[in-house]
Structure formats: C-alpha cells, structure tokens
C-alpha cells in the first residue's frame with residue numbers, strides 16, 4: 685500500500701509515549717474484510733470478478749501485483765465508540781493485527797481499483813483479445829440477420 689498525508693486527528697509521529705493510535709481512529713480496520721484472489725487472465729476469470737461486484741459493497745483492488753476482493757461491512761462486534769465489543773474473545777486475526785502498517789492514514793490509493801462490473805468489463809476489453817462467440821450465439825445472429833418475409 686502507498687501511504688500519503690491525509691487528514692487525521694494526529695500524525696503517527698506525534699503520538700506520545702503510552703498513547704495508542706487506535707484511540708484516534710474510527711476503527712477503519714474493523715469495517716471491511718479483504719482477501720487475495722487469483723490474478724484474472726481469461727474472460728471467464730473477469731466474468732467471475734464482474735459477478736463479485738454485482739454484490740453489495742464489494743470492490744476489487746490490486747496492490748503490488750496481487751489482486752484482492754474487499755467487502756465493506758462493519759464487524760458485528762464494533763461498538764458505537766469504535767471500540768471492540770468482544771475484545772477478550774476477538775478472533776486471532778484481530779489479535780495479530782498491529783498499527784505498524786495499518787490503514788489509519790492510508791488514502792486508498794491502490795494500484796488499481798474496480799468498484800463496478802462496468803469498470804471490470806472495460807478493463808477486460810482493453811486487456812484481452814476479443815471474446816470468442818459461443819456457437820449458439822453465432823446461430824442466433826444468423827437467424828436474426830434473415831430478411832423478414834411479409
């Protein structure tokens with residue numbers, strides 16, 4: 685991820701000893717989940733991605749060559765004050781996460797970001813050779829081209 689200066693309550697470097705960055709954050713890391721997916725190479729792959737993006741708050745981003753699917757959804761244990769409502773029993777992935785390289789001051793400047801199926805379609809059309817028509821589509825086209833007899 686690339687990090688830029690963005691509007692945050694306090695810069696990391698200005699934290700005093702004993703202070704916790706999370707106390708200044710809106711719990712950004714508790715409001716989505718993301719996981720890597722195979723790099724799409726074929727029309728079929730891109731069609732799957734189009735399908736992902738037809739669902740709710742899903743988006744696709746590329747970071748340092750790796751493709752990810754991201755789903756924006758608040759954790760059900762997140763409290764109104766941005767704290768964890770299940771701190772003692774929180775999942776391991778939350779325990780292992782640290783502020784060292786977190787999204788506190790990340791401005792979402794991904795290498796690539798797709799937020800709609802149309803964006804993926806456009807990208808695939810630019811990157812891939814023309815899609816081959818299925819035989820039944822060719823037949824359909826021929827039928828549609830027949831002159832109308834009155």
Ligand code: SF4
Nearest residue numbers: 706709711713786788
């Ligand atoms: S780990 Fe980072 S993103 Fe998550 S709550 Fe703390 S400061 Fe915010």
Ligand code: SF4
Nearest residue numbers: 714759761762768778
């Ligand atoms: S379990 Fe707690 S720390 Fe983990 S995502 Fe939910 S609110 Fe955040």
